[in-house]
Amino acid sequence: MEPQILGFAEALAVVLRCAMGVRVPRVERVALLRAAGRVLAGPVVADRDQPPFDRATRDGFAVRAAEWSAGETLRVVGRLRAGQAWAGGEVGLGCAIEIMTGAAVPKGADAVAMIEHAEFASPPVARDATEAGRPSVVWAAAGRSLRAGENVVPRGSEARAGEALLAAGTTIGAAGIAVAAACGEAELSVFARPQVAIVATGDELVEPSEKPAPQQIRNSNGYALAALVAAAGGEPVRLKIAQDTREDLRARIEEGLAADLLLLSGGVSAGKYDLVEEVLAEFGAEFLFTGVKMQPGRPVVFGRMRRASEAADQRASEAAGRRVSEGWTYFFGLPGNPVSTEVTFHCFVGPMLRAMGGAGAAGPGFAQATLVEDVPAKAGLTRILPARLTHDLARPEVTLVPWQGSGDLAANARANCYAVLPDGRDLRARDVVTVLLR
Numbered sequence: 001m002e003p004q005i006l007g008f009a010e011a012l013a014v015v016l017r018c019a020m021g022v023r024v025p026r027v028e029r030v031a032l033l034r035a036a037g038r039v040l041a042g043p044v045v046a047d048r049d050q051p052p053f054d055r056a057t058r059d060g061f062a063v064r065a066a067e068w069s070a071g072e073t074l075r076v077v078g079r080l081r082a083g084q085a086w087a088g089g090e091v092g093l094g095c096a097i098e099i100m101t102g103a104a105v106p107k108g109a110d111a112v113a114m115i116e117h118a119e120f121a122s123p124p125v126a127r128d129a130t131e132a133g134r135p136s137v138v139w140a141a142a143g144r145s146l147r148a149g150e151n152v153v154p155r156g157s158e159a160r161a162g163e164a165l166l167a168a169g170t171t172i173g174a175a176g177i178a179v180a181a182a183c184g185e186a187e188l189s190v191f192a193r194p195q196v197a198i199v200a201t202g203d204e205l206v207e208p209s210e211k212p213a214p215q216q217i218r219n220s221n222g223y224a225l226a227a228l229v230a231a232a233g234g235e236p237v238r239l240k241i242a243q244d245t246r247e248d249l250r251a252r253i254e255e256g257l258a259a260d261l262l263l264l265s266g267g268v269s270a271g272k273y274d275l276v277e278e279v280l281a282e283f284g285a286e287f288l289f290t291g292v293k294m295q296p297g298r299p300v301v302f303g304r305m306r307r308a309s310e311a312a313d314q315r316a317s318e319a320a321g322r323r324v325s326e327g328w329t330y331f332f333g334l335p336g337n338p339v340s341t342e343v344t345f346h347c348f349v350g351p352m353l354r355a356m357g358g359a360g361a362a363g364p365g366f367a368q369a370t371l372v373e374d375v376p377a378k379a380g381l382t383r384i385l386p387a388r389l390t391h392d393l394a395r396p397e398v399t400l401v402p403w404q405g406s407g408d409l410a411a412n413a414r415a416n417c418y419a420v421l422p423d424g425r426d427l428r429a430r431d432v433v434t435v436l437l438r
Contacts, residue, residue, distance in 0.1 A: 003290050003291060004287060004288070004289045004290045004291070005289070005290065005291040005292070005293060006289045006291070006292055006293070007292070007293050007382070008292055008293060008294050008347075008382040011289050011292040011300075011302070011348065012347065012348065012351075012363060012364075014288050014289060014302065015302060015348045015351055015352055016351060016361045016362075016363060017361075018288070018304070018328075018330065018352065019351055019352050019355035019356075019361035020355070020361040022330075022352075022355050022356050024191070024358060025191040025192045025194065025356070025357060025358050026191070026192045027041040027042075027189050027190070027191060027192070028189070028190060028191075028192055029187050029188070029189055029190075030187060030188060030190055031186070031187055032177060032180055032181060032185060032186055032187060032188060033177070035172045035176075035177065035180070035188040035190055036172055036173065036174070036177060037171065037172065037173075037233065038171070038172055038188075038190035038191070038193075038233070039169060039170070039171050039172070039190055039191045039233060039354075039357050039358040039359045040166055040167070040168050040169065040170045040171075040172060040176075040188065040189070040190060040191075040358075041168055041189040041190055041191050041358065042168050042189045043164035043165075043166060043167055043168055044164070044165050044166040044176075044179055044180050044183055044185060044188070045162060045163065045164050045165065045183065046159040046160065046161055046162065046163045046164075046165055046183055047161065047183050047184050048161045049155050049156035049159070049160055049161050050156070050158040050159040050182065051153055051155060051156075051157070051158060052155065053104035053105070053155050054104060054105040054152050054153070054154055054155050055102060055103070055104065055105070055152065055153045055155075056099045056100070056101055056102065056103050056104075056105055056112045056151065056152060057101060057112070057151050057152065057153055058101055058112055058114045058115070058151040059099070059100050059101050059114070059115050060098075060099060060112045060113045060114045060115045060116075060117070060118065060151065061074070061076070061096040061097065061098055061099060061112065061113045061115070061118060061138055062080070062091060062096065062097040062099045062105050062106055062109035062111075062112055063091075063096045063097075063109055063111060063112070063113050063146070064091070064093070064108070064109060064110060064111070065110055065111040065146040065147055065148040065149075065150065066148075067093070067094065068111070068113050068140050068144075068145070068146040069140070069145040069146050071139060071140055072094065072139065073137050073138075073139045074094055074095060074096040074137065074138050074139065075094060075095050075096070075136070075137055076095075076096050076097070076098055076120070076134060076135045076136060076137060076138055077091075077092075077095045077096070077097060078097045078098070079097070079098040079099075079134050080097055080098065080099045080100065080103045080104070080106070081100050081103055082100050082101065082102035082103045083102075083103075084103065085104070086104065086106040088106070089107075090106070090107045090108035091106050091107065091108030091109045092108065095108075096109075096113075096138050097109065098134055098135065099112060105152050110148045110149065110152075111146050111147065111148055111149060111150045111151060111152060112150065112151035112152055113138075113140065113144075113146055113151075114151060117140065117141050117144040118138050118139070118140065118141060118144075119138070119139050119140070119141050120135035120136075120137060120138040120139070121135060121136055121137050122134070122135050122136055123136040165179050165183065166179055166180070168358075169358060169359055169360050170359075171233070171354075171359055172188070172190070190358075191357055191358030193233060193234055193235040193357060194233075194234050194235065194259075194260035194261060194353065194356040194357050195234070195235045195237055195258075195259040195260050195261075196229045196234040196235065196236055196237065196259055196260065196261045196262075196263060196353065197237050197239055197255070197256030197257075197258070197259035197261070197262050197263065198222055198225045198226055198229070198236055198237065198238045198239060198263050198265070199239050199241075199242050199252045199253070199256055199262070199263065199264045199265070200219050200221050200222040200225075200241050200242070200264075200265045200266060201241070201242040201243075201244065201249060201252075201264060201265060201266040201267040201276065201336070202241070202242075202243075202244060202266045202267065202336060203243055203244045204216050204217055205217060205218070205219045205241045206218055206219065206241075207219055207241070208220075208223065219241060220338055220409060221265040221266070221334075221336065221338055221341050222238050222241070222265065223238075224338065224341065224342060225263055225265060225334075225341065225345065226238055228342065228345050228346075228349075228350070229263075229353065232349075232350045232353045232354055232357075233353065233354055233357040233359070234260075234261070234353050234356075234357065237259055239252050239255055239256055240252065242264075242267075244267070244275065245275075246275055246278070246279055249267070249275055249276065249279045250279050250282065253279060253280065253283065254283075256331075257283070257305070257329050260329075260356055261329075261330055261331070261332075261349075261352065261353060261356060262329065262330070262331040262332075263331070263332050263334060263345075263349065264276050264331065264332070264333045264334065265334045265335075265336055265341050266334075266335070266336030267333070267336065268299045268300070268301050268333040268334070268335060268336075269299045269335070269336075276301070276333045277290065277301060277333065280301075280303065280305075280331065280333070283305050284305055284306065285303045285304070285305050285331070286303050286304055286305070286306075287301065287302075287303040288302050288303050288304070289301070289302050289303075292344075293380060293381050293382060293423070294343075294347075294381055294382045294383070294384060295378070295381045295382070295383045295384070295385075295406075296335065296337060296339050296340035296343055296384070296405075296406035297334075297335055297340045297343045297344040297347070297384070297406075298335070298381070299333075299335045299340075300332065300333065300334055300335060300340075300344040300348065301331075301332065301333030301334075302330075302331075302332055302333075302348060303330070303331055304328040304329060304330045304331065305328065305329045305331070306327060306328060330352060332344070332348065332349050332352075334349070335406070337405070337406035337407045338406070338407060338408075338409050338412060339386060339403070339405075339406040339407070339408060339409075339411075339412045340406045342412060342438075343384050343418060343436075346364055346418070346436055346438050347364055347384065347436070350364055351363055351364055364436060364437070365436070365437035365438075366420070366434050366435065366436060366437065367389075367396070367434070367435045367437055368396075368432050368433065368434055368435065369389055369391070369395075369396040369397055369398040369432070369433065369435050370395055370396065370397045370398070370430055370431070370432055370433075371397075371398060371419070371427055371428070371429060371430065371431045371432070371433050372397050372398065372399040372429060373399065373400065373429050374426075374427065374428050374429055375400065375421060375426075375427040376426055376427075377424050377425050377426045377427075378421075378423075378424070379423065379424040380423060380424070381423060382420065382421070382422060382423055383419075383420075383421040384418045384419070384420050384421075384436055385400055385401075385403075385418060385419050385421065386400070386401040386403055386408075386411050386412050386414070386415035386418060387399060387400050387401055387415055387416075387417050387418055387419040387435070388401060388414070388415060388416055388417070389416055389417045389435055396435075398417065398419050398433065398435055400419055401414050401415045416438070417435045417436060417437055417438055418435070418436040418438065419433055419434075419435060419436075420433065420434040420435065420436055421433065
């Protein structure tokens with residue numbers, strides 16, 4: 001098999017083209033709070049105008065703006081709290097109503113004068129509890145005027161009844177939960193989470209609960225990938241560690257093909273026991289790339305396998321309550337070094353997985369920041385290195401995290417992003433660089 005080594009941008013474009021072709025997942029209904037982090041399968045529609053009334057945005061007095069600006073003394077005829085209906089009819093000429101933030105502005109009033117901009121006098125004796133502390137008359141403080149509509153959000157100015165406020169394909173966060181709650185949605189229709197089989201490979205691996213021999217290490221990649229899959233909207237399925245034999249690796253891959261996406265960690269380099277590509281080829285895999293000109297993560301592999309019987313797979317998947325990709329099982333062979341694994345996940349797996357979950361094809365999250373230190377060039381590779389992003393009100397800055405290479409778990413944990421350093425260009429402090437968010 002001829003190696004297919006692509007540049008970073010070219011490899012990402014290949015993944016996104018494939019992501020555009022995945023089949024839409026099945027739909028399920030979940031309680032509103034359980035929808036956090038899920039992808040909407042249908043729009044959230046306003047069930048009434050928002051706001052449903054002219055809403056006061058300040059504590060003060062509901063008045064006619066022209067009377068206030070003219071400096072007239074207005075008689076205060078009532079007090080109105082948020083959630084309270086005004087039963088006194090239209091606000092008459094020469095009258096004002098004391099009003100609280102969030103209350104419905106009564107008919108006849110066209111503005112709210114802020115209490116800080118008012119002068120007022122109180123009655124010597126309150127007749128009842130509703131009048132206690134209420135001014136008897138009010139007028140504009142010196143130099144204060146008012147425009148019609150000031151400190152009022154008009155009915156329907158945020159949304160009209162029947163308007164879609166959140167589109168299908170939106171990943172629901174706290175803001176989306178708030179919108180759905182405001183529209184009376186106690187449940188939401190969301191796409192099912194795609195199942196992702198995770199296979200860590202290597203004779204040197206043991207589970208975290210086991211005591212490793214001196215020459216062994218614990219399986220950190222399997223657990224890191226499970227966490228990354230869950231954060232990207234997938235359902236992780238960790239399979240048994242695959243030993244470095246064709247037979248064991250073949251069994252794990254065959255098991256993993258029942259999932260929507262297959263991730264293999266390790267076994268994709270050029271060593272004698274790096275068997276992942278050879279065994280995938282036995283399953284008829286089509287390799288879309290077998291390496292990317294990046295550091296870390298150069299040996300990353302991406303491909304797909306045509307399902308032996310798409311119709312049978314479709315029936316089995318629907319019976320199990322899942323969905324399948326468009327006639328293909330996609331897979332990624334990720335490098336075994338932990339930082340390489342996580343970098344390549346953020347760059348390539350995350351975008352594919354989010355598309356498989358119904359969010360559409362979109363690349364990873366990038367931002368830009370000012371580099372704190374000089375960084376010498378390295379030709380031939382896009383470097384994506386552990387870094388820390390800090391920012392104040394003026395400018396975000398990024399600093400590389402000292403590390404000992406792509407096996408340095410501790411350095412990766414100290415980072416909160418990755419600095420994307422272009423091929424062959426010396427960088428100086430205060431240069432602006434791209435940052436891969438995570």
